[in-house]
Amino acid sequence: MKKILNAPEAYVDEMLAGLTAAHPEYYRLHGDSGRVVARAKAGKEGKVGIVTGGGSGHLPVFTGYVGEGLLDACAIGDVFASPSAEQMADAIRAADSGAGVLRLYGNYGGDVMNFDMAGDLVEFDDITCTTVLLTDDVASAAPEEKEKRRGVAGMVYAYKIAGAAAEEGRDLEGVTAAAQKAADACRSIGVALSPCTVPQAGKPTFEIADDEIEMGMGIHGEPGVWRGKLRTADEIAGEMMDRLFDDMPVGQGDRVSIMVNSLGATPPEELYILYNVVKARLEGAGATIVMPLVGRYATSMEMAGVSFTMMKLDDELEKLLTAPCDCAFWRVG
Amino acid sequence: MKKILNAPEAYVDEMLAGLTAAHPEYYRLHGDSGRVVARAKAGKEGKVGIVTGGGSGHLPVFTGYVGEGLLDACAIGDVFASPSAEQMADAIRAADSGAGVLRLYGNYGGDVMNFDMAGDLVEFDDITCTTVLLTDDVASAAPEEKEKRRGVAGMVYAYKIAGAAAEEGRDLEGVTAAAQKAADACRSIGVALSPCTVPQAGKPTFEIADDEIEMGMGIHGEPGVWRGKLRTADEIAGEMMDRLFDDMPVGQGDRVSIMVNSLGATPPEELYILYNVVKARLEGAGATIVMPLVGRYATSMEMAGVSFTMMKLDDELEKLLTAPCDCAFWRVG
Amino acid sequence: MTIDIVAVRAAIGRLALAMERDFELLNKADGALGDGDLGVTMTRGMRAISEKAEDLPEDLGQALLACAQAFTKSSGSSYGTLLATGIMAIAKQVKGETEVGADRVPELVALARDQMQARGKAELGGKTVLDSLDAVAGATAALSDPAEVADAAARAVTEALEAFRDRKATVGRARIFGEKSVGLDDPGMLAMERIVKALADREG
Amino acid sequence: MTIDIVAVRAAIGRLALAMERDFELLNKADGALGDGDLGVTMTRGMRAISEKAEDLPEDLGQALLACAQAFTKSSGSSYGTLLATGIMAIAKQVKGETEVGADRVPELVALARDQMQARGKAELGGKTVLDSLDAVAGATAALSDPAEVADAAARAVTEALEAFRDRKATVGRARIFGEKSVGLDDPGMLAMERIVKALADREG
Numbered sequence A, B: 001m002k003k004i005l006n007a008p009e010a011y012v013d014e015m016l017a018g019l020t021a022a023h024p025e026y027y028r029l030h031g032d033s034g035r036v037v038a039r040a041k042a043g044k045e046g047k048v049g050i051v052t053g054g055g056s057g058h059l060p061v062f063t064g065y066v067g068e069g070l071l072d073a074c075a076i077g078d079v080f081a082s083p084s085a086e087q088m089a090d091a092i093r094a095a096d097s098g099a100g101v102l103r104l105y106g107n108y109g110g111d112v113m114n115f116d117m118a119g120d121l122v123e124f125d126d127i128t129c130t131t132v133l134l135t136d137d138v139a140s141a142a143p144e145e146k147e148k149r150r151g152v153a154g155m156v157y158a159y160k161i162a163g164a165a166a167e168e169g170r171d172l173e174g175v176t177a178a179a180q181k182a183a184d185a186c187r188s189i190g191v192a193l194s195p196c197t198v199p200q201a202g203k204p205t206f207e208i209a210d211d212e213i214e215m216g217m218g219i220h221g222e223p224g225v226w227r228g229k230l231r232t233a234d235e236i237a238g239e240m241m242d243r244l245f246d247d248m249p250v251g252q253g254d255r256v257s258i259m260v261n262s263l264g265a266t267p268p269e270e271l272y273i274l275y276n277v278v279k280a281r282l283e284g285a286g287a288t289i290v291m292p293l294v295g296r297y298a299t300s301m302e303m304a305g306v307s308f309t310m311m312k313l314d315d316e317l318e319k320l321l322t323a324p325c326d327c328a329f330w331r332v333g
Numbered sequence C, D: 001m002t003i004d005i006v007a008v009r010a011a012i013g014r015l016a017l018a019m020e021r022d023f024e025l026l027n028k029a030d031g032a033l034g035d036g037d038l039g040v041t042m043t044r045g046m047r048a049i050s051e052k053a054e055d056l057p058e059d060l061g062q063a064l065l066a067c068a069q070a071f072t073k074s075s076g077s078s079y080g081t082l083l084a085t086g087i088m089a090i091a092k093q094v095k096g097e098t099e100v101g102a103d104r105v106p107e108l109v110a111l112a113r114d115q116m117q118a119r120g121k122a123e124l125g126g127k128t129v130l131d132s133l134d135a136v137a138g139a140t141a142a143l144s145d146p147a148e149v150a151d152a153a154a155r156a157v158t159e160a161l162e163a164f165r166d167r168k169a170t171v172g173r174a175r176i177f178g179e180k181s182v183g184l185d186d187p188g189m190l191a192m193e194r195i196v197k198a199l200a201d202r203e204g
């Protein structure tokens, strides 16, 4: 896979420079690590802050979701690598306006350790932090070990819910509870068709034959549940829905939102073909679909593949999901 | 390149079914050819209609731009193939609310003949039609033969300008004039890194070595101006800006909008890296950038590559460009 | 012998068969200088027309109009639209007639050529289907014996194909191939050669 | 002989050199069971510390705190953060002291191990850097002669590496390799073997 870049070492910094230059109304670099992005216009005074962080290469995740009704700040690492604890601490400081800060991010070892350490660092600044981890990828551990699961595109739903709760003026406990509820209500599954290349590594994250796909593969190329021949869109979507339903049954009268997400190279045309099955399965189970999201919400650069994320809603979650939000990549309301 | 689909013959119809199912608030299928998409909510009574059309595989182009402040209807063909004259006539009928219809589309032989024939067909319905053709791709013919140039991403700017003019209540002549002004003010250039596969053909649209790029290649794989080794982002962007400036000089005090567009697989990270050069070159020439567009606005499925489109603005164009619009893929205001 | 609806139905049958046979040939020729769909266009179009063949009215104008519409609906490719344009032009001209003499062939072909040229906005001599039709119209002018017309048309369309082979394409998708088009048949001219020979019943 | 800032500077020098030397080795080990960046983490981290070496204060607590911070800033990788956590724990313990005896080594290593365990939330016995530290703390317990401590530490860290080689990884990125991790060194344990040997000046 060919990439358009200058020096691999400059990839992330140049990307952030371009992002903030193209969207100065949304994003600004905060502090001098060069790796913390905060809202261009600070949130309301006294609003609970929400920070996230993780490796680069997943746009719009993570940085892209800094914006009104979403995140306040984000610490961003090298491609697929955790930002440092120092950078996370800076992001927490940027997000704080006195009401405390929720750390909302995906369950990856390095990120967890660093966000914990960042919490230790900002204790000196008297900033209270809470944590909600996304563990939505059903392929990454059995239900009995749910807490070991990776966080993937469910993050986007959690940002939306937590962001709306904070914008409503809830306190840190309330925002944290809403985020946790969102995280608990999300299940994801992905399928990979082709790898991507980490600029500094210069070679693909994994190898896969021209007629093969891998069900359940992680967004960095972590092994999935099976690898086999490419199947039809209906079969792929069917199995993905089966796996989601197995983990979180959906029935008559349920209200759910569903995200059909491209991992990067897979075009929207293919997402819409998949959506037909997704819709039929959900409605066949008696559920009502609320605000389906079809597009590129959480990617791995030029990886080909898709993920489905399902969030079961109650009245509170539905209200927060459909509340307004605004960033360069996503607008609701 | 692997694709997620069912039968190749079903690709376009399933795609349209999914698109309209996922976004019923924006799109509906019109007529019974199954290939005409119109606004879910009809435009204002007495508003000039705007239709476009072309081959599938370019989402958000063409169908995606049906929406408020944009298009009224769109006829869509098989992948990379013109819709039929009958379908275009249906789209024109869907767009008409008595004030006439502007046919606004890219300069491709089949599309032109069919839209002309569609015009003959709707004469029986007493619908007055005008035409504006996009010929923005500077790589496809010399300036002396500008009228032979292909239409590419400049289409998006023209939709926006014409759509805003129609929404303002201008008459057919006025909307057509605004669209023509927009078309005349746009210049594009693309670079391709990898091909895409047309489902029914089953093989890539072109072959290119792993370390090569083609400057000026068309969005269906039409030959460009040179093929050579992959270069740095700065070099690629530099040459693209040179070619745009050669064709349409930009100087002190000019106001321009610029689109940095992914042809599909190229991720936003790379677009932002390119944007740094784009911005430096435009500002270096003394110009002011208005509403830069960085993202996937006109694609060729999973093709890797980028295009730049530059539109020089005057007060009228700037006002229309920044006026509100709303479709599933793009919102302004 | 004149051309009536029975002759038209027979011609449709021959042409439909020929297009099934030449499916790959035309796709390949178009693949070399275009997008490779010309065989698809022609078989799809002829299948659509064949389906209507039995129901075509005696009025040749109405019959040809129905053929043109069937072709138009079946695809949006340039060639299909051009052919439909030509057929429609002839349809208008023979409206109300149930028989047409072979002596009308040159006039009707020239009419089709002119309307298609207006539709495609291309010059004669540009190595397109227009040049095939132009050759047929010229070679059949002043002839009236059906067999002579058929012979002359079949000969002219092949000669045109050969005469233009080594010229550069200037129109449509083939244009972008520039010099590379020299030595290659224009797919639309090749298709017209097969069409005329099938209609004239002068195969091989 | 006790450990003071001069000894710390010398140890930093040896460790920095060792990490430049082992760059590929550690990347490769991490590439087999993770994301292949452990060599990058360690050379970057040691370069950051080396830059500060001359300016480190005499107070060992302050000096080690500065080292930990330099490491933390240089990357966000798991290993870097764990090491920084361990160094910080030791730093707090020796705050205000300018000399530390070799007899304190087992206590300080155990302290680092515990804090790192708290940070990483992993069990002992999981085939991670924690098991290396645990082995060192155990083997040096009750020793006080600097040479004996160094010998015991170097021996224990190698033995731990070998003892865990055929076990299954249960923590971090290596966990997802499951059975495939059997027979492969845990990259973090391998790195700790190189670190301890460089600090103890017991190479080869």
Ligand SMILES: Nc1ncnc2c1ncn2[C@@H]1O[C@H](COP(=O)(O)OP(=O)(O)O)[C@@H](O)[C@H]1O
Binding pocket: B109, B110, C030, C034, C035, C036, C037, C038, C041, C076, C077, C078, C079, C080, C082, C119, C120, C121, C122, C127, C128, C129, C130, C171, C172, C173, C174, C186, C187, C188, C189
């Ligand atoms: N503007 C035109 N004028 C005359 N003939 C044309 C024109 N454009 C295309 N053709 C003819 O049509 C043929 C290609 O037809 P087709 O494969 O249907 O085109 P496409 O697939 O590009 O729509 C050409 O070989 C040429 O003979």
Ligand SMILES: Nc1ncnc2c1ncn2[C@@H]1O[C@H](COP(=O)(O)OP(=O)(O)O)[C@@H](O)[C@H]1O
Binding pocket: A109, A110, D030, D034, D035, D036, D037, D038, D041, D076, D077, D078, D079, D080, D082, D119, D120, D121, D122, D127, D128, D129, D130, D171, D172, D173, D174, D186, D187, D188, D189
């Ligand atoms: N939670 C943990 N607890 C203890 N050690 C860990 C933990 N996670 C990782 N490690 C150690 O760190 C090593 C990997 O470090 P590193 O390459 O920096 O990880 P990554 O690149 O995934 O952030 C592992 O071999 C293991 O020894």
Ligand SMILES: [Mg+2]
Binding pocket: C030, C034, C035, C036, C037, C038, C077
């Ligand atoms: Mg063709």
Ligand SMILES: [Mg+2]
Binding pocket: B081, B082, C035, C037, C077, C078
């Ligand atoms: Mg075609």
Ligand SMILES: [Mg+2]
Binding pocket: D030, D034, D035, D036, D037, D038, D077
């Ligand atoms: Mg690693």
Ligand SMILES: [Mg+2]
Binding pocket: A080, A081, A082, D035, D037, D077, D078
């Ligand atoms: Mg790492």
